[in-house]
Amino acid sequence: GILEKRRQLIRDELGKPDEGALFEIANRYALGHRRADQRGDYDPLFLDWIFWWFLATVELTNRLIAARK
Known part of the structure; x- marks a missing residue:
């Protein structure tokens, strides 16, 4: 997705630990890839919050x- 393409920008601006935390949430939980090893039991309130959080990112x-520029 768009954030994967901008991952280096995020790392450069926020630092590696913060960039890592952001992508850990995206990759550990079934938010984008929906793999069998990811967590997917979400409350709809969490999904709404995480949507806005990633959109803000x-x-x-x-x-x-x-x-x-």
Whole structure:
């Protein structure tokens, strides 16, 4: 997805530990890939929150890219 393509940007701006935490949530839980080894028992309230959190992260990367121009 878009955040995977911008992973290096996130790492450069936020640092490796924060970037790692962001992608650990995305990859450990069945949010994108839906693999058998991922957790998928979500409350709809969590799904709503995580959607907005990732959307805000996309917006953050949009602004970081714009600031570099």
